[in-house]
Amino acid sequence: MKFHKRLLRAEPSFRLLSKLWRISWLYVLLICTLAGVGYVTLYSAGGGTPYPFAAPQAARFAVGLVLMITVAMLPPKMLVRISGPLYVLSIILLVAVLRMGHVGKGAERWLMIGGLQIQPSEYAKVALVLVLASWFNRISYARMGNPLWLIPPAFLVLLPVVLVLKEPNLGTAVIIGGIGASMFFAAGMRLWLIALLLLPVPYLAKFAYAHLHDYQRARITTFLNPESDPLGAGYNIIQSKIALGSGGMWGQGYLHGSQGQLNFLPEKQTDFIFTMIAEEWGYVGAVTVIGLLLLLILGGMLMAIRSRNRFGRLVALGISMNFFLYCLVNLSMVMGAIPVGGVPLPLVSYGGSAMLNVMLGFGLLLSTWVHRDSRFGESDNQDTP
Amino acid sequence: MRLRRRRRESNRLMPIKNQKDPGRGVFTRRALLFMAVQMGALGELAHKLYQLQIKDGDRYARMAASNRVSKRYLAPPRGRIVDRYGVALANNKENWRALLMPEETTDVTGTIERFSTIIPLDERDRTRIAREMRHQRRFIPVMLRDFLSWEEMARIELNAPSLPGVLIDVGTRRVYPEGELLAHLIGYVAPPNERDVARSALLALPGMRVGRAGVEQSQDEKLRGTAGSVEMEVNSVGRVMSELNRVEGVPGAEIGLTIDRGLQQKVLSRIGEQTASAVVMDCRNGEVLAMVSTPSFDPSLFDSGVSHAQWIEWTNNERTPLINKAVAGVYPPGSTFKPAVAMAGLQSGLFSPTDRVFCPGHLDVGGTRFHCWSRWGHGSVDLHQALKYSCDVYFYEMARRVGMDRIAETAHQFGLGTALDIELPHTRTGLIPTPTWRQSHHHHWNGGDTIVSGIGQGFVQVTPLQLATYTSRLATGRAVQPHLVRAMNGDIGPEATPEHWPDLGMPEKYLSALRGGMFAVVNEQHGTAPKARLSLPGITMAGKTGSAQVRRVSRALRESGHFNSANLPWEYRPHALFICFAPYDAPRYAVSVVIEHGNTGADAAAPLARDIMTDTLLRDPVNHLTPPPESVADAAAPEAETPAPDAPPADTPE
Known part of the structure; x- marks a missing residue:
C-alpha cells in the first residue's frame, strides 16, 4: 500500500520524483493556458500564420517550461546560497548594459550575449527577490523593529532601481521599487516607519518630475490628454483605445480585428497584445484573460501564505508581486490609464528574454511550493534578539 | 503520529493569529491585504475595460472604421478631340513617371541625389520636389521626373537596388498630334491650380489637367468626365490591403469639331x-x-510647364x-x-x-x-x-x-x-x-x-x-x-x-x-x-x-x-x-x-x-x-x- 512512498524515500532519484509529485500541476496548467492564449494571439498578430511570432514563442515557452521545472527542484538552501552571487551578477549586467547596451525605442536596453538578447533589468528583478528573501530570512519579525536592519536591504533595492532609471526605463524601475517595497512590507516592516517614510513622497515626486526625460514627460502629458497629438505621442493610446472599443462585447472575431490586422496598433505583438485580444475576442475574452492572470497572482500569494519558511514566503510573494505589477502596468498602459512604457504582458507578449524571466520566476515560486514544509532559516518562534 | 500532526498543521492554510510565530501572522495578514489590492486593481481594470469596450464602444468602433477605409478617386481619362472626319486633334498618351515613396527609403535626400546621377534633374524639378516633400504625407508618392523615355526607364530599373522607394508608374499626358496647326483652336491643358481644386475636388487627383485655352477650356467639363471611386481597406501607413467597393468613372466625352x-x-x-x-x-x-x-505655338509645351524664357519670348513677340x-x-x-x-x-x-x-x-x-x-x-x-x-x-x-x-x-x-x-x-x-x-x-x-x-x-x-x-x-x-x-462621342446632333x-x-x-x-x-x-x-x-x-x-x-x-x-x-x-x-x-x-x-x-x-x-x-x-x-x-x-x-x-x- 505504501509501496510507492517507500520507493520514493529509498533513493535520491526517487526523492526527485517525489518532489516532482509535489509540484502544483494545476498551477502549471494555468501557466500553460495563459501561454496558449499568447500563442493563439501571436498567430493572429502574424497575420494568421505561425511565423514570425507564434512558433518561436512556443519554442521559447517549451525551453522556459523545462527551466521552470528544473528551478522548482532547487532546495531553498541552495537558492539562498546562490542569491548573493546572482545579485552581484545582475548588478554587473546592469552596469554593462549602461556602458555597451543596445538602445531600442529610446528606452529598453539589452545586451547581446552569444546571440541572445538579454535584458538585465528583468534578471535584476528575480535576483532582487532572492537576495531580499535571503536577507529577511535571517532577520526575524522581532528584529524588524530595529530600522537599522532595514538599511542594507534598502540599498539592495535602490542600487538596481537607480541603475534601471539611468537606462532610462521608468516602468521597470517602478516595478523593481514596487517589488522591494512589497517585500519590506510583507517581511514585517513596522507601520510607524512606513508612515515616516511616506511623509516626504509628494516632494520627491515633484523633484522626480523635474528630472524626467523629455520623452517620459511627453508620455505623461499625452496620457493626460491623448487627443492633443493624435499622430505623434498620443497615437499609440488612441489607436489602442479604438481597437479596444471596436472589440465590443464579443469581439470582431479571431483573425478579424481590423486595428491589429491592419497594423494600426503599434507593437501589437509585444506591449499591445492585450489590445489585440480585446479587439478580436471582445470584452468577454479580455476579462477571461484578466481572470487567468488574477488566478496566477492569487495562486502565487496563497503559496506564499502557505509556506512554512520565511524565505519561501518572501520569494513567493516577491515573484507574485512582480507578476502582478507587470500585468498592472501593461494593462493600465493599453487602456490609457497610465503613460506608455515598454512593459510587455507576461507569458502572452512576444519576446524571449521576458518569457524566460517569467518562467524563471515561476520556477522559484514552484520551488517554494515544493519545499513549503521544510523548516529552514531563522524560524520566528525560535528567535532570540 | 508526527506525520499526522504535520499534515493537520499544514492544512491550516491561514494561521492569522499565531502566538508562536508572530512574523508569520503579520506576513499572512499583509499578504491578504496585497491580495485584496491585487483583486481590486485588476477588478478596476476590468471595469475600465467595460467602459472602453461596451459603453464607449460605438464611438471607438466608428473611429476604427474611418481608420481603415480610405476612399480614393480614380482619375477619368480626358476625352479626345477630333476633327469632322474623326482625325485625332488632342489625344492621351502614356506618360511614364518616376515616383518616390518617401516612407520606403531611409535616406530621402540621398536617394534623390543618386537618382539625379542617373536621370539629371534640373533646378525646376528640384524645387518642385522639395515643395511636394514638405506638403505631402510620407505615404503619398512624390513625382521625381515624368515623360521618361524607354532608355531612361531602363536605366532606373537597372539601378533599382540603389534607389529604394523609387518606382515607375504610368499616367497620361495630353498630346496634340497637329501641334501648331490647331494650337489656338484646341488650346492646351495645364495642371490645376488651387482655385480649380477648390471648385472641383476631382482636380486634386494626380494627373488631372484643366483646359487653359481653346476648346480644351470651353469644353473642359465635358472632356473631364466624372471620377470613379474605390473604397479600400488601408493599413496604418496608408498601404492598400484590399479593395472593398469600386465605382467606375465615366471617361470624358470625345468632342468632334466642325474643323476639317x-x-x-x-x-x-x-x-x-x-x-x-x-x-x-x-x-x-x-x-x-x-x-x-x-x-x-506648340501646345504640348504647356503640359509639362512652359519655361520662363519661352513665356517671355511669346508675350513680347509683336506678332502675338x-x-x-x-x-x-x-x-x-x-x-x-x-x-x-x-x-x-x-x-x-x-x-x-x-x-x-x-x-x-x-x-x-x-x-x-x-x-x-x-x-x-x-x-x-x-x-x-x-x-x-x-x-x-x-x-x-x-x-x-x-x-x-x-x-x-x-x-x-x-x-x-x-x-x-x-x-x-x-x-x-x-x-x-x-x-x-x-x-x-x-x-x-x-x-x-x-x-x-x-x-x-x-x-x-x-x-x-x-x-x-x-x-x-x-x-x-x-x-x-x-x-x-459638331459631335459628342461621335453623335452628331440634328444638322x-x-x-x-x-x-x-x-x-x-x-x-x-x-x-x-x-x-x-x-x-x-x-x-x-x-x-x-x-x-x-x-x-x-x-x-x-x-x-x-x-x-x-x-x-x-x-x-x-x-x-x-x-x-x-x-x-x-x-x-x-x-x-x-x-x-x-x-x-x-x-x-x-x-x-x-x-x-x-x-x-x-x-x-x-x-x-x-x-x-x-x-x-x-x-x-x-x-x-x-x-x-x-x-x-x-x-x-x-x-x-x-x-x-x-x-x-x-x-
Whole structure:
C-alpha cells in the first residue's frame, strides 16, 4: 500500500520524483493556458500564420517550461546560497548594459550575449527577490523593529532601481521599487516607519518630475490628454483605445480585428497584445484573460501564505508581486490609464528574454511550493534578539 | 503520529493569529491585504475595460472604421478631340513617371541625389520636389521626373537596388498630334491650380489637367468626365490591403469639331509666314471649317510647364503667337464694312440702290476734308458701282445721312461688334461705336466720327470670325451663328440648315443688290479685286476688299503725291482684309482673311482668300463624309483648271 512512498524515500532519484509529485500541476496548467492564449494571439498578430511570432514563442515557452521545472527542484538552501552571487551578477549586467547596451525605442536596453538578447533589468528583478528573501530570512519579525536592519536591504533595492532609471526605463524601475517595497512590507516592516517614510513622497515626486526625460514627460502629458497629438505621442493610446472599443462585447472575431490586422496598433505583438485580444475576442475574452492572470497572482500569494519558511514566503510573494505589477502596468498602459512604457504582458507578449524571466520566476515560486514544509532559516518562534 | 500532526498543521492554510510565530501572522495578514489590492486593481481594470469596450464602444468602433477605409478617386481619362472626319486633334498618351515613396527609403535626400546621377534633374524639378516633400504625407508618392523615355526607364530599373522607394508608374499626358496647326483652336491643358481644386475636388487627383485655352477650356467639363471611386481597406501607413467597393468613372466625352484638319492645313500653308488670320465657314449652318491664326505655338509645351524664357519670348513677340487672332484679334474692318453701311442706308429708306452720289475724290464736311482712296474720284456712282470701286465718298455721304445709330444696329445684326456664340474662351467682341458709347466715355461724338465709320475706320473694330459670320449672313440673310463643336462621342446632333437660324428681316432685293456689288468687286472689269477671281469652271465668288489704316495719313503726305503705304515700316502698314463667299449663285462657303499690316486687301488678302476658297471648294468638306485622299487634294492645286474628279459640283448643297 505504501509501496510507492517507500520507493520514493529509498533513493535520491526517487526523492526527485517525489518532489516532482509535489509540484502544483494545476498551477502549471494555468501557466500553460495563459501561454496558449499568447500563442493563439501571436498567430493572429502574424497575420494568421505561425511565423514570425507564434512558433518561436512556443519554442521559447517549451525551453522556459523545462527551466521552470528544473528551478522548482532547487532546495531553498541552495537558492539562498546562490542569491548573493546572482545579485552581484545582475548588478554587473546592469552596469554593462549602461556602458555597451543596445538602445531600442529610446528606452529598453539589452545586451547581446552569444546571440541572445538579454535584458538585465528583468534578471535584476528575480535576483532582487532572492537576495531580499535571503536577507529577511535571517532577520526575524522581532528584529524588524530595529530600522537599522532595514538599511542594507534598502540599498539592495535602490542600487538596481537607480541603475534601471539611468537606462532610462521608468516602468521597470517602478516595478523593481514596487517589488522591494512589497517585500519590506510583507517581511514585517513596522507601520510607524512606513508612515515616516511616506511623509516626504509628494516632494520627491515633484523633484522626480523635474528630472524626467523629455520623452517620459511627453508620455505623461499625452496620457493626460491623448487627443492633443493624435499622430505623434498620443497615437499609440488612441489607436489602442479604438481597437479596444471596436472589440465590443464579443469581439470582431479571431483573425478579424481590423486595428491589429491592419497594423494600426503599434507593437501589437509585444506591449499591445492585450489590445489585440480585446479587439478580436471582445470584452468577454479580455476579462477571461484578466481572470487567468488574477488566478496566477492569487495562486502565487496563497503559496506564499502557505509556506512554512520565511524565505519561501518572501520569494513567493516577491515573484507574485512582480507578476502582478507587470500585468498592472501593461494593462493600465493599453487602456490609457497610465503613460506608455515598454512593459510587455507576461507569458502572452512576444519576446524571449521576458518569457524566460517569467518562467524563471515561476520556477522559484514552484520551488517554494515544493519545499513549503521544510523548516529552514531563522524560524520566528525560535528567535532570540 | 508526527506525520499526522504535520499534515493537520499544514492544512491550516491561514494561521492569522499565531502566538508562536508572530512574523508569520503579520506576513499572512499583509499578504491578504496585497491580495485584496491585487483583486481590486485588476477588478478596476476590468471595469475600465467595460467602459472602453461596451459603453464607449460605438464611438471607438466608428473611429476604427474611418481608420481603415480610405476612399480614393480614380482619375477619368480626358476625352479626345477630333476633327469632322474623326482625325485625332488632342489625344492621351502614356506618360511614364518616376515616383518616390518617401516612407520606403531611409535616406530621402540621398536617394534623390543618386537618382539625379542617373536621370539629371534640373533646378525646376528640384524645387518642385522639395515643395511636394514638405506638403505631402510620407505615404503619398512624390513625382521625381515624368515623360521618361524607354532608355531612361531602363536605366532606373537597372539601378533599382540603389534607389529604394523609387518606382515607375504610368499616367497620361495630353498630346496634340497637329501641334501648331490647331494650337489656338484646341488650346492646351495645364495642371490645376488651387482655385480649380477648390471648385472641383476631382482636380486634386494626380494627373488631372484643366483646359487653359481653346476648346480644351470651353469644353473642359465635358472632356473631364466624372471620377470613379474605390473604397479600400488601408493599413496604418496608408498601404492598400484590399479593395472593398469600386465605382467606375465615366471617361470624358470625345468632342468632334466642325474643323476639317486637311483644310486647316491647306489654309495654314497658304498663309505661310504672314501674320494673319483666316476663317472658313459653312455659311448655311455656321460650321467653322477652318480657323487659322499665325504665328502659332506648340501646345504640348504647356503640359509639362512652359519655361520662363519661352513665356517671355511669346508675350513680347509683336506678332502675338499666343493670341487666337480669329476671335481675339480686333481690326478696323475698313472697306469690308461698306456692305453693312449700305444695308443700313437701304433699310433707312433714304437710299435706293439706284441713287447716285458724285465722288470728286473727297468730301468736305464741316471744314474737314475726307479723302476717297482715289485722288481723282469715281465720278457719279450708284450702290453697285460704289461697292465695285469701293468708293469712299459714296459711303461717307451715306453714313452722314443715315447716322451712326442705324449703321450700328445693322452691323450688330450682321454679328459685327457682338459676342458670337463660338465655343472658344477669351474672345473679344470688338466695337461698333455709337454716340451714346462715346458719351458714356465722356467724349463728344463728332460728325466726322460717323463719316470715317462709314468706311470701317475710326473706332470700328471687329474680329475675323465676326467678318466671316457677317459674310455668311450677307450670303444667306439669316442670323447664322458660327460654331466649332459638331459631335459628342461621335453623335452628331440634328444638322443646322439655314432655316434653323432666324431671318435677319432684311429685304431680299437689298441683299441681292449687295451680293451683286460684291460679285462685281471680283468678277467685273475695274472691280477692286480681280485677283480674287476663281479659276474653277462654273463657280464664281463674290467678295469685298478692305484696307484698314492703323495710322492717320497726314494731309501733307497725301498731297505730296508720293505716299505709298508699302514703303512704311511693317507695323505702320495698313491691315489687308478680304471677305468672300462662294458659289455666288448658291452660297455655301464664307471666308474672311485679315493679314496684319498686309498693306492692301486687293493685293495681299484677295489672292489669299481666293486660294483658300479654291481649296475649300475642291475639298468641299460639307458634302463629304470622309476627307479626300491627300494625293488628290495635293494634285488639285489652285492653278489646276479642273477640280478633282471625285468632287461633285459644289453648288449642290447637302
